[in-house]
Amino acid sequence: MLINLEFLDLGGTRVRMLPVELKNLKKLRVLLLGYGVRIPLGVLASLERLQEPVVMLSLLERWSAMKHLEVLRLLNLYDVVEVPANFHTRGQYHLGMLHKVYIDCCHTISHLTWIKYAPHLEILSVIACKSMEEVVKGDQDEEHEHEAIQLFSCLRVLTLIGLRKLKSIYNKALPFPSLRSIYIVECDSLRKLPLNNNSAKETLLQIKGHPTWWSNLEWEDPPNERLRSKFQLYF
The missing domain is CATH 2.160.20 (Pectate Lyase C-like)
Structure with missing residues (x-):
């Protein structure tokens, strides 16, 4: 539902696996993660506006x-x-x-x-x-x-x-x-x-x-x- 989200910071959380639905955040520009977070195949490729x-x-x-x-x-x-x-x-x-x-x-x-x-x-x-x-x-x-x-x-x-x-x-x-x-x-x-x-x-x-x-x-x-x-x- 957060289709307009542009900035997501998950650092310092206990998240260890990103949901595959993250690929729907087409406007996401910044994604900050902690250590050891697993990313499902194809998610990053779908985030075309993401800035590394x-x-x-x-x-x-x-x-x-x-x-x-x-x-x-x-x-x-x-x-x-x-x-x-x-x-x-x-x-x-x-x-x-x-x-x-x-x-x-x-x-x-x-x-x-x-x-x-x-x-x-x-x-x-x-x-x-x-x-x-x-x-x-x-x-x-x-x-x-x-x-x-x-x-x-x-x-x-x-x-x-x-x-x-x-x-x-x-x-x-x-x-x-x-x-x-x-x-x-x-x-x-x-x-x-x-x-x-x-x-x-x-x-x-x-x-x-x-x-x-x-x-x-x-x-x-x-x-x-x-x-x-x-x-x-x-x-």
Whole structure:
């Protein structure tokens, strides 16, 4: 009956065998599956609009159409065609209800600049993404200065684990007025945090990471006692 369905995510479910009736979903463009799912013969051949690499811009369009989307989890996505970091949407994408984003083992994604369209994002977790180099690419255009100030304005928890190539969260310090916790582990190339002594001034409770990583961080201004006191060893 779901003949108009375009996006189907079965990751994280206990589905182990797709029904043969899936071939009737002629408009299906994106199909996300967990490990070990068996697909009946002829089903994929019938899904003529199915896209294998996943086009991130296509996903972004569909997420924007989900007016009540609150939680987004991307797991084990391969061959993702990214959104260009410098593309201009002119307001056509809105992720206004998105509060939580979890991204695990998506090895071709190098940045998440699209999350700037989620102004109410509260939790961001990125784990084991081998190509991740930046979380949000900075924009040097003064026209976007206000946009940068609003970035992560609702973020409460930031978790970055196993991102060996990560070099930047953002290219300048941000206010982070709601930030409470930062967890950073095995991100040895990350030498600078988008924090200064005024960031998350009233809210920050803890920064967790390895002492060696912390001691090698570079700061525009030396961190004051408030920031230093927030650091805790991550076990």
